[in-house]
Amino acid sequence: MGGADFHDSTTVSAFISETTEIDVTAVIRATVDTYFVTVSTPVSSGSALATVNSVAITRIGSNLLCMEGRILTLTSQQYVSHSQVITMTYDLGPVTNPDFAARSSFLLPSNDTMEEEIDFIISVQITDHVMNVQGALVAIETTLTGQSGVSYTSQSYVQVQVSGTETPELIFDFAMEQFSHWEKIPGDNVTCSVSLRLTNTSTAHALDVALHIMTPYYIGLSELPNVTTADANVITYLPEPGLKLSIWEIDFTDVVTFSIMLMLDPNRKIPIGSTNVETVIPVDLTYRGAVRADRAATGVIYTDILVNEFGFDTELPDVLGLQSGAVLDCQMTASSYLDPNTPSSGRLITGIGWKPSVRGEPFCGSEWLQVDFGSDTYVTGFKLQSSNDDAQDVVSSFTVKYSLNGYAWYDITEMDGVTPKSFTLSVPGNANRNDVYDVTLLEKERFSARYIRVVSTDVRCTVGLRLEVLGVKSTTSAYDCSSVTSNTSPLPEQSYVVNTDTGTILVCGASEVDGDVVCSKSDDAGTSWQPLDDNIGNIVAVVTNTSYIIAVSHDNSSYLLSEDDGVTWDILANEELAELQTLPGYLTSISFPYADYRGETDNEMYAVYGTDGDGFKLTGTLEGMQ
Incomplete structure (x- = not known):
């Protein structure tokens, strides 16, 4: 009679975390078919009770003609809970078994039924599942499926043994990119690679895993972690500096890898012009084992602290490109202008000078020239000149506004933190139109922003301005002028x-x-x-x-x-x-x-x-x- 079947099921025993092997024998009678073998383990509450490691052939009966070399081909596998393999399907390939009556001079099959068998060895690992209590039976299902549609299933069992002393043991690696201090400045990113896994000797899953990255106050997070094989939540300590990355569970088969991007001094806390700012970042890991009635609680487990050391330099302030033309015409706008003194004419030395339109109240004393740097820029000061045809028309008093997005604006303020600070220039009667007036911001007045406005508070309606901004630009990406539709602020009549x-x-x-x-x-x-x-x-x-x-x-x-x-x-x-x-x-x-x-x-x-x-x-x- 044709078809296939399995011998009686077997039962083996294994402790939690232990890998065990199960022998399964399939009997394939007179047939010509292509077969697939699938091994499955049970799942409860989204987690496996055992994971499949591998399936291999140990013996093929002489009556069976099948694939050369007797090597199985893995065709698919299914996962739960990060990396637990619960199903493996292998291609057994074409299998032919002529019955005894069909023997010929070319093929002499034996009438020994053992020669119609294929022996498989299945490797599985018992997980730290709450249902895996002492004496529990974990069913391992093996299915033989023919391409013709026939299907045969067998179940074997692993009897769980619990020692009561199961404990997780995590190891982790925190690798920071290597660089010399002169290769990094504030605003630059530092890539850190993290890897976490249980050791081969771990006997329990790790729960409530927390990676603590104790960054100093001047180190920020540039990019959220890109986590593979496990879900991680990022929490920033408040008000303490640092990062905490939380992972709910790491199983025996998990290898959790991710990278994070730290940013050096994003808010410019370190004084400019500093060399080799020595920085230490300690990293440690805490976790615990699952609390179960059949084992002692592990409590919180602490790893050794990894210490990472590096240095970086801070930049010296420099001109930001109005005079040189690095700042494009479209990046300079104004509340108004008096032709031909357009906003882009307001460049130190090289321009003829921006002049606002003469519009009377309420505009005299509040006209502004704006620069969009295109990205976050740290501003430390200004250089101002009059227009190139009138040494006395320089904006003699002004305030400074800045914005990250062009909508919400902030003022450089007086010591009270509320009143906009008024900057004044002393313009002598014999001033020359080539005179440059330097304004250096105090440490507390410096700021990071994309947009800045120099707002004239000069009560005269006829003022002029040529400008350069000093500071440090975070990036030098190309500016898209197509987004600028007008060089002046719209105004209703x-x-x-x-x-x-x-x-x-x-x-x-x-x-x-x-x-x-x-x-x-x-x-x-x-x-x-x-x-x-x-x-x-x-x-x-x-x-x-x-x-x-x-x-x-x-x-x-x-x-x-x-x-x-x-x-x-x-x-x-x-x-x-x-x-x-x-x-x-x-x-x-x-x-x-x-x-x-x-x-x-x-x-x-x-x-x-x-x-x-x-x-x-x-x-x-x-x-x-x-």
Whole structure:
């Protein structure tokens, strides 16, 4: 009769962590088929009770014709809990067994049934699973599957032995890249490779594994660990410096490897110009064995401390590239500029000088020149010059703002940590346009940022600036100018409208450079003013024979209507606006840009903007605005 079968199951015994071998014999009767052998171990709660190490053939009966060399080919394996192999499948290849009646002069099979057998030896390791208690039977399943679809299964057993003294023993390696102190500076990364595994003599899994990397205050983490074969959580000590990497469990078969990137002095704590900053980083490991009723608790186990020593240099501050052109034109922007003195003209010595547009209040004393370095940059000082055509127009007083992202801005402050610090230059009467004014920041004033702004607090509207920034740039990657759409900050136009029936004047304009538009009204011909609702972005129109005011919201998402001269406001639908626009008293506001109107006559101003100059500053703002 054709087909296949296994001999009776066997039982062996093994202690936790011990590797044992199981003999399995398959009987393959008259057949011509291709077979696969699969060995599987049980799994509970996501962890194996035993792991499969290998499967090999020890004997093939003489009646069986099969693959040359009798070597199994591994085709697949399945894992649980990091690295525990629970299934191995091998290709046995084509197997032919002619029955006794089919013998020929070329093939003389024996009628001894042992010659129809294949003996396998299966190597498994007993894990430190909670179900592996004294005397427990772990079933090892062996399945022989033919390509024709036939399948035969046998079970063997390993009886678990527990000594009660099982203990894990972890070893680890922490290797730091080697370098000389002059090869690394603040902001550079140092790669550290970590490997953890249980020794061959360990008799228990390791739990609550914690790797402690005791970094000093000036060493940071550049990149989270890239962990293989185990899950790791990274925790930074607060407020103490250092790193803790936690791994829940390491099994007998795990080899946990990962790398971390430490960053040298990312916040520039070490004084610039330091040589061979000697640094010591101790590393140790703690862990414990699983708490079980059938064994003594191990408590926390400590390894020896590995000590890593290295040094690095800190840089000397240098010019950051405005004068040389390393900082591109697109990296220099401003609140405004007076043509041809564009933002990119504000380069020390080589430029003609940046000049802001003459726009009057609230802009005089708050115009700024900005530099985007493209990446984190440590700033230690500035060099300033006047424009190249006026030695006296240099920005004689200024504040400094900085930002990591271009949205949240911070000031260099006075000792109170709140008041923006005002830097002043002493410009002599006989100053030369080639004079350079040096500003060195105090240690506590230095900062790391991508963006910096020099904000003129000079009350003069006609100032000029040529600039160089001193410090240390962290990277030198190419800057992408395609992301820059304008070299000046966008600014809405100012506007006003007068209700010809009531005499109410409504005015809107910028509160400051980069500030919101604010709107005010006056019912007494400009003698006194009251602010309108903060949600108003601009006045669109009034209806003169009513108390209606039409406005647009700050985000330009909707129209607003007030029916009581600006006291309360409601959203105005587009169809309602269209209806109001048909009323005979509908009067739109007059808009005009912030510009230099010093050369305009009263008649020209009246003809273009509807104002005769009375109550109007020729630098572009209305008096009395709140």
